Amino acid sequence: MEGGDGPYSYTQNSEYQKQSVDSAKQLTNELIDQLLDVGNHPYSFSNSYRVADFGCSVGPNTFCAVHNIVEAVENKYKSQKMESRMPEFHVFFNDHVGNDFNTLFRNIPATGRYFAAGVPGSFHGRLLPSSTLHFAHCSTALHWLSKIPKEVTDKNSPAWNKGRIHYAGAAKEVKDAYSTQFAKDFDSFLSARAQELVPGGLMVLVSLGFPDGVQVCESSMGENFNILGSCFLDIAKTGIITQEMVDSFNLPFYYPWPSELKSLIEVNGLFEIKKIEKLVSPTRQVKPDDLAVCVLHLRAILGELIKEHFGEGITDILFKRHTNKYVESPVVSDGRYFKETSYFVFLKRKMNCAS
Numbered sequence: 001m002e003g004g005d006g007p008y009s010y011t012q013n014s015e016y017q018k019q020s021v022d023s024a025k026q027l028t029n030e031l032i033d034q035l036l037d038v039g040n041h042p043y044s045f046s047n048s049y050r051v052a053d054f055g056c057s058v059g060p061n062t063f064c065a066v067h068n069i070v071e072a073v074e075n076k077y078k079s080q081k082m083e084s085r086m087p088e089f090h091v092f093f094n095d096h097v098g099n100d101f102n103t104l105f106r107n108i109p110a111t112g113r114y115f116a117a118g119v120p121g122s123f124h125g126r127l128l129p130s131s132t133l134h135f136a137h138c139s140t141a142l143h144w145l146s147k148i149p150k151e152v153t154d155k156n157s158p159a160w161n162k163g164r165i166h167y168a169g170a171a172k173e174v175k176d177a178y179s180t181q182f183a184k185d186f187d188s189f190l191s192a193r194a195q196e197l198v199p200g201g202l203m204v205l206v207s208l209g210f211p212d213g214v215q216v217c218e219s220s221m222g223e224n225f226n227i228l229g230s231c232f233l234d235i236a237k238t239g240i241i242t243q244e245m246v247d248s249f250n251l252p253f254y255y256p257w258p259s260e261l262k263s264l265i266e267v268n269g270l271f272e273i274k275k276i277e278k279l280v281s282p283t284r285q286v287k288p289d290d291l292a293v294c295v296l297h298l299r300a301i302l303g304e305l306i307k308e309h310f311g312e313g314i315t316d317i318l319f320k321r322h323t324n325k326y327v328e329s330p331v332v333s334d335g336r337y338f339k340e341t342s343y344f345v346f347l348k349r350k351m352n353c354a355s
Contacts, residue, residue: 020140020342021061023279024206025068031274031346032072035202038080047085049073050133051114052092052196054123054189055141058103065137066091069204070113073135089114094127096120098304122146124188128196136193139206140342145252146185149177153248165229166251168215168222182254186264194270197349203271205261205345206279212257221340224298225251227329231321240317241310249309251302258343271347279342295323 051069056062070089077086093104097120108116121127123138124146151159152167152174159173167175193203216222232246256264258276265273299319306315 020206020208020279021065021068023342024139024204024344027275027277027279027344027346028068028204029072029075032069032202033076033079035274035346035348036073036076037200038077038082038085047087048090049087049135050090050092051135051137052094052119052128052133054094054127054136054138054193055144056093056095056099056104057141058100059107061139062093062104063107063109065139066114067109067111069135069137091116092119092128092133093117094119094121094123096122124185124192126192126195130195131198133193133196134198134201136197136201136203138189138204140208142186142189142205142207143182143209143253143255145178145181145254146188147181148250148252149181151177152250160247161250162247163229163233164226165232165246165249166216166222166225166253168219168225169217178254179260182256183260183264186256186261187268190265190268190270194268194349199349199351201349203347203349205347207256207261207343207345208340209255209257209261209343210340211278212259214257216255219340221255223329224326227325228298228302228318228322231318231325234321235314235317241314245310251305255340261343261345265345265347270350272350273345274348275344275346277344279344295319295326298322 051066053062053066070091073089074086077083091114093101093116095101095104099120101118101120105116105118119127123141149159151157152161154160155162157173159171159177161167161170161174164170164174167178197203210216210219217226229246232241232249233243235241236243236246258278262273262276265271299315303315306318
């Protein structure tokens with residue numbers, strides 16, 4: 001994500017993700033109240049309750065999510081008249097090593113409700129010691145793949161994604177390559193968290209996706225990626241970048257159906273599914289006057305990926321072209337395209353299973 005707190009930063013352009021965090025709050029509170037056993041909780045090493053937010057980015061949304069979790073656990077203790085046993089809270093903020101942790105730490109709320117630590121590294125692998133975590137959280141981040149499927153950049157593969165930057169509208173082989181990579185990554189994520197969580201530990205996932213059967217190319221998100229891809233092709237014709245650079249650039253995002261999430265969790269076998277539910281979709285429909293907000297949101301997410309692949313000079317040119325094309329697209333005002341949504345998944349680490 002774009003770091004800092006400037007006009008192109010994720011900090012200033014992540015309202016969509018904030019709405020997903022907010023819409024998950026009530027369900028999170030209800031299930032913590034139902035499932036957290038404060039009378040017999042397996043604390044380890046000290047009387048602390050450890051929470052981790054995986055894929056935290058730079059804020060401010062991670063602070064809202066953590067606040068909601070800590071408050072729900074506190075309320076559970078209070079409702080059981082166990083304030084005297086209230087644990088201290090230790091919160092781990094995780095993201096890739098290139099994340100702007102300086103901005104993150106600078107903006108941590110000065111509430112004194114928890115001790116904070118940063119944990120750099122990919123959430124597709126282990127990040128914390130075994131059986132030391134009590135609650136794991138990951139919101140609007142699981143769709144990031146650990147890597148681009150190698151088949152989509154292989155000219156000799158039927159999944160070569162020539163002229164496109166995503167699987168939206170691409171050949172079935174491209175979609176299958178993305179799906180296979182997501183399955184591997186999600187299994188790695190679940191297995192890593194199962195090792196880190198204490199037996200009976202809890203986990204909330206908020207996953208961007210689509211209702212079963214809905215294809216990405218039918219949505220505003222997929223259409224937006226296709227518009228962006230056409231802008232890359234336009235710029236390649238000017239000679240600023242090459243066609244080969246475009247052909248080798250693919251977005252590392254996969255958006256699962258809820259049935260896929262359920263099946264992959266069951267195959268992994270380390271967690272009990274307590275709830276999978278569609279959340280109220282964040283507002284996607286925008287007025288033409290709000291177009292800049294949508295473009296800035298996309299730039300905050302993709303800016304660093306684009307710079308890394310194409311260099312520094314292309315970003316302003318790209319998003320100017322994107323804005324001009326996007327304003328003419330039906331996705332701006334046609335509700336038929338607003339099909340993407342978020343899914344709430346609440347899991348409990350099984351008590352007796354090998355991780």
